[in-house]
Amino acid sequence: MTTKYRTIVLSDIHLGTPDCQADILIDFLREHDAETIYLVGDIIDCWRMKRKGFYWPQSHNDVVQKLLRKARKGTNIIYVPGNHDEMLRDYQGVHFGGIEVRERDVFETTDGKRLLVIHGDEFDMVVMNHRWLAHLGDIAYGMAMWTNKWHNRSRKLLGLRYWSFSRWAKLKVKSAVNFISDFEEVLAEEARKHDADGVICGHIHHAANEMRGGIRYINTGDWVESCTAVVEHSDGRMEIIDWSRRISEKAGQVAKSGPLKLIASKQDQAA
Numbered sequence: 415m416t417t418k419y420r421t422i423v424l425s426d427i428h429l430g431t432p433d434c435q436a437d438i439l440i441d442f443l444r445e446h447d448a449e450t451i452y453l454v455g456d457i458i459d460c461w462r463m464k465r466k467g468f469y470w471p472q473s474h475n476d477v478v479q480k481l482l483r484k485a486r487k488g489t490n491i492i493y494v495p496g497n498h499d500e501m502l503r504d505y506q507g508v509h510f511g512g513i514e515v516r517e518r519d520v521f522e523t524t525d526g527k528r529l530l531v532i533h534g535d536e537f538d539m540v541v542m543n544h545r546w547l548a549h550l551g552d553i554a555y556g557m558a559m560w561t562n563k564w565h566n567r568s569r570k571l572l573g574l575r576y577w578s579f580s581r582w583a584k585l586k587v588k589s590a591v592n593f594i595s596d597f598e599e600v601l602a603e604e605a606r607k608h609d610a611d612g613v614i615c616g617h618i619h620h621a622a623n624e625m626r627g628g629i630r631y632i633n634t635g636d637w638v639e640s641c642t643a644v645v646e647h648s649d650g651r652m653e654i655i656d657w658s659r660r661i662s663e664k665a666g667q668v669a670k671s672g673p674l675k676l677i678a679s680k681q682d683q684a685a
Contacts, residue, residue, distance in 0.1 A: 418447050420524060421646035425454035425533065425616025426636035428498065429474045430463045433638045436473035442643065442657050443480045450521070451481070451489055453513070454616045454634060455496020455533030462498070485512030492516055496533035496617060520610060525650030527611040527630070530604065534615035534633075537600045594620055598633075602626035612652075614644060621654050 428434045463469060485491045491513040495502040505515045519531040597618055605613035612630025621635030621642040632652055635642030641657040 422448040497535035523650035534617035602629040
């Protein structure tokens with residue numbers, strides 16, 4: 415049975431790389447639908463394909479076809495490019511099979527909140543001012559993901575759950591924690607400049623839904639490790655769906671009891 419939302423937001427899928435969780439994303443798209451779908455950057459990883467060569471298995475093609483099929487059936491799909499697919503920024507306003515490219519967007523939830531939609535890389539000083547360092551970081555991240563893959567194969571043999579090294583590092587390494595916090599503050603300030611009530615972004619592969627100085631900061635996460643998406647309910651409520659347990663299910667590491675868990679967003683606890 416398909417669950418219908420008003421809006422679904424996805425980012426950082428990184429099609430064209432071995433680490434993309436395309437099969438899991440297809441499961442998600444099969445079970446969820448929306449009036450509008452935002453693709454908020456790094457959907458296709460042109461950086462990696464340029465450096466490593468063309469990589470495009472059938473599952474990655476299936477993701478594209480699934481999105482195009484939704485567009486044909488009437489879903490409004492908006493593509494906001496990121497740094498890994500930045501060449502698409504030259505095609506603002508162009509429609510590809512019913513998918514429209516925009517540099518950024520502002521949409522209004524059913525409860526009247528205005529949310530700025532932007533990938534966020536333009537507020538990452540490494541990406542903007544030291545492109546070579548950003549590419550070096552991308553290589554290091556790829557190495558971490560390779561290590562992570564083999565580490566988790568060993569854990570699977572031992573009957574242990576999937577564990578993400580890079581996800582753990584982001585929460586434990588002080589510099590990474592500080593970077594995430596600074597990024598959130600800058601994006602919240604950008605939303606304020608646009609008279610928006612909040613911002614939805616991606617880029618840093620760290621899902622979040624929280625208040626920052628009166629501004630709602632939402633990050634969609636990614637489809638490399640966490641497999642998270644943001645949805646808008648019919649009442650305007652924004653929520654993060656954690657689809658990462660599906661990874662464990664496919665590996666036979668999660669008990670068969672109960673459906674996949676919806677992670678409730680950090681609602682305005684002060685409200």
